[in-house]
Amino acid sequence: MSCFPCLRPRVNEDSSKVASISVNSEVNTLQDGSTASPRGLPPKAVGALSFTMAELNRMTSNFSESHKIGQGGFGSVYQGKLHDGRLVAIKRAKKTRVSTEFENEVNMLSQVEHLNLVKLIGYLEEGDERILVTEYVTNGNLRRHLDVILDMSTRLDIAIDIAHALTYLHYYTDRPIIHRDVKSSNILLTESNRAKVADFGFSRAGPSELGSTHVSTQVKGTAGYLDPEYLTTYQLNVKSDVYSFGILLIELFTGRRPIEINRPSDERVTVRWAFTKFVDGKLRHILDPNIRKTATVMAILPGLFELAISCVAPSKTERPNMKEVQESLWNIRKAYQAALNHQRENQIEKQESADLESVRSPRNGGSERADSAKPRRSEDRESSRFRSSRLSESETVRPASSQSGSEKTESGRSRRQSESESTRNHRLNGSPESPDLCSPHNDRPLDALHDP
Numbered sequence: 001m002s003c004f005p006c007l008r009p010r011v012n013e014d015s016s017k018v019a020s021i022s023v024n025s026e027v028n029t030l031q032d033g034s035t036a037s038p039r040g041l042p043p044k045a046v047g048a049l050s051f052t053m054a055e056l057n058r059m060t061s062n063f064s065e066s067h068k069i070g071q072g073g074f075g076s077v078y079q080g081k082l083h084d085g086r087l088v089a090i091k092r093a094k095k096t097r098v099s100t101e102f103e104n105e106v107n108m109l110s111q112v113e114h115l116n117l118v119k120l121i122g123y124l125e126e127g128d129e130r131i132l133v134t135e136y137v138t139n140g141n142l143r144r145h146l147d148v149i150l151d152m153s154t155r156l157d158i159a160i161d162i163a164h165a166l167t168y169l170h171y172y173t174d175r176p177i178i179h180r181d182v183k184s185s186n187i188l189l190t191e192s193n194r195a196k197v198a199d200f201g202f203s204r205a206g207p208s209e210l211g212s213t214h215v216s217t218q219v220k221g222t223a224g225y226l227d228p229e230y231l232t233t234y235q236l237n238v239k240s241d242v243y244s245f246g247i248l249l250i251e252l253f254t255g256r257r258p259i260e261i262n263r264p265s266d267e268r269v270t271v272r273w274a275f276t277k278f279v280d281g282k283l284r285h286i287l288d289p290n291i292r293k294t295a296t297v298m299a300i301l302p303g304l305f306e307l308a309i310s311c312v313a314p315s316k317t318e319r320p321n322m323k324e325v326q327e328s329l330w331n332i333r334k335a336y337q338a339a340l341n342h343q344r345e346n347q348i349e350k351q352e353s354a355d356l357e358s359v360r361s362p363r364n365g366g367s368e369r370a371d372s373a374k375p376r377r378s379e380d381r382e383s384s385r386f387r388s389s390r391l392s393e394s395e396t397v398r399p400a401s402s403q404s405g406s407e408k409t410e411s412g413r414s415r416r417q418s419e420s421e422s423t424r425n426h427r428l429n430g431s432p433e434s435p436d437l438c439s440p441h442n443d444r445p446l447d448a449l450h451d452p
């Protein structure tokens with residue numbers, strides 16, 4: 001375990017959100033000497049509406065409990081309705097909360113636009129009130145869903161959506177944006193379980209100059225998701241988001257929070273526990289008990305795990321970038337869908353043979369019926385093939401159509417190179433398990449921890 005990140009979570013009283021570890025004051029100059037983006041709201045937060053307190057009171061029935069949909073370190077979130085009928089989320093800062101988070105969130109959200117990012121509608125800044133209005137995302141946060149049930153396909157789609165959002169933030173905005181608080185409660189799900197990254201309170205502009213790799217700044221983030229290198233050096237880089245994403249990926253397929261304080265000590269830090277299982281050749285034990293351990297799921301688990309482990313490499317230089325991560329995820333999802341299709345075809349063929357056997361048997365009417373059954377069976381096969389090709393088609397089409405330039409990826413060669421490097425660095429003595437169809441369901445009940 002020597003190559004493993006040293007995780008020393010710092011948890012404050014009511015939440016694990018590390019508002020700021022004030023060992024180092026905020027440095028607004030970059031490593032290369034240039035200045036970071038100025039504080040304060042942009043002169044015109046593009047397209048953002050400005051609300052009055054009276055309007056917001058009306059929309060939320062005076063911020064009543066019945067309108068409340070969420071709670072975070074920053075404040076409470078309420079649902080409201082605009083005059084045009086659109087539903088919105090209204091985030092009201094605690095009076096005690098310093099306003100930089102609010103300004104940050106308005107600033108960043110007004111600069112970005114992506115299908116997988118929550119959309120800014122408007123805001124209010126009046127006296128000591130700081131209120132942010134964003135599009136309402138129907139299915140709430142990802143963490144809540146992991147506590148109930150989500151199939152593997154949906155989990156993969158969610159991981160890819162988040163990877164798209166982060167790739168866009170890191171590579172396709174005027175200046176790289178580092179989210180700094182990538183975690184399951186900051187991922188919102190739409191009606192159709194598409195993911196949107198929210199909560200830009202801690203986000204920060206990355207280095208602007210070519211060649212500069214980081215900004216020096218005080219540490220902000222959430223315990224368990226926080227990049228240990230940033231924690232010790234105060235050097236923030238896009239790869240800090242990659243680290244958090246790796247932790248989130250492990251959460252996605254284990255169902256466990258990064259830190260599980262109510263578990264035995266060797267299971268409290270999920271990434272360590274999972275890594276130990278991997279080294280011991282027991283990777284199947286880390287799978288969320290809510291996911292069926294089918295052959296197809298077990299076949300992609302080693303690849304998913306290795307990807308997650310490469311993201312949480314101790315040093316940023318060893319971690320893949322988000323473009324590479326999204327490309328790996330596409331490949332994993334493609335393999336998963338292909339295996340599912342293959343499985344379906346096999347099932348249909350087995351069914352066909354069974355049908356044929358039963359109609360051929362003299363007791364069931366003999367060969368005439370067997371002949372009449374033939375055309376229908378081949379139609380079934382055709383329609384199954386059609387379904388398969390549709391699925392694989394959607395696999396290749398979806399990334400290209402989903403958003404902006406974020407899908408343009410670096411060459412396959414460099415990806416393969418860094419992939420094999422990361423695999424070399426992180427694959428320890430234990431080899432990944434081979435898929436095990438018959439593994440017993442040897443798992444835990446769902447934990448009862450609550451997210452901050």
Ligand SMILES: Nc1ncnc2c1ncn2[C@@H]1O[C@H](COP(=O)(O)OP(=O)(O)O)[C@@H](O)[C@H]1O
Binds near residue numbers: 073091185198
């Ligand atoms: N736009 C939204 N649509 C639906 N629910 C939301 C929305 N924004 C926030 N929430 C809910 O409120 C919670 C806290 O919101 P968040 O923006 O993360 O606040 P904080 O900065 O206080 O952590 C989220 O985890 C989610 O459950």
Ligand SMILES: [Mg+2]
Binds near residue numbers: 185
């Ligand atoms: Mg939050």
